[in-house]
Amino acid sequence: MAGALCASTIGYACADGLPKSEPGNAEQQALTFLKSLPREWSGTSKRDCRTYEDKNIDKIAGSFAVAAAGFLRAFGEVHGQVTITSAYRTEEEQACVCEGEKGPCAGRPRIVKGNKGRRIVKRSTSRHQHGIALDVRAGTGSDEEFACMHEFAQSNPQFGVWFPLGKHDRPHMEPTPTMRRTVKLALLGAPHAHVTPCATLKMMLTDIPLD
Numbered sequence: 001m002a003g004a005l006c007a008s009t010i011g012y013a014c015a016d017g018l019p020k021s022e023p024g025n026a027e028q029q030a031l032t033f034l035k036s037l038p039r040e041w042s043g044t045s046k047r048d049c050r051t052y053e054d055k056n057i058d059k060i061a062g063s064f065a066v067a068a069a070g071f072l073r074a075f076g077e078v079h080g081q082v083t084i085t086s087a088y089r090t091e092e093e094q095a096c097v098c099e100g101e102k103g104p105c106a107g108r109p110r111i112v113k114g115n116k117g118r119r120i121v122k123r124s125t126s127r128h129q130h131g132i133a134l135d136v137r138a139g140t141g142s143d144e145e146f147a148c149m150h151e152f153a154q155s156n157p158q159f160g161v162w163f164p165l166g167k168h169d170r171p172h173m174e175p176t177p178t179m180r181r182t183v184k185l186a187l188l189g190a191p192h193a194h195v196t197p198c199a200t201l202k203m204m205l206t207d208i209p210l211d
Helices: 002-007 023-036 062-079 091-098 143-155 179-186
Strands: 082-087 110-113 120-121 134-138 170-173
Touching: 023 062, 062 082, 062 134, 062 143, 062 170, 062 179, 134 143
Parallel strands: none
Antiparallel strands: 082 134, 110 120, 134 170
């Protein structure tokens, strides 16, 4: 049982008394796991900006990488495959992603009125540019599968991630405001022994956890 528990966590202490992983080691294991997941272009922008490559995964903030890896592994074991479609983005990559995107997109220039009616061009900054956001797709990306992933995050706050934009940007995952404390507790030796499956899509449940 202890061995299985160790295998299902990323850099966390094991229940059988094995030494705890140092934070840096946990972050490296998390990045390695994230790189092992399927990755591809979401198809929502005008062109493939390739923001899912190793270079983008490597620039995810360490504590968020640990939280995201723990969440995605647990979700995958219970509900099936997860695909990463975007990670860290440079300013140029963010501008690329905004090409063809429908609706608001951080980084897209917008004109606002300043003092005395002067028009000023402004660009907002995406959390992807700070390494604290991932775009992830559950299964084939159906409405039901995304709803299940969002529910899984809400029902399992111990992982420290959430989908703050909801239906407006379903793949967009960020750390919760309490994520740093959650990750710290995990590194101190509190493995996630229990998760709550989503009830939205029960047919997604798998009988055998994925490796």
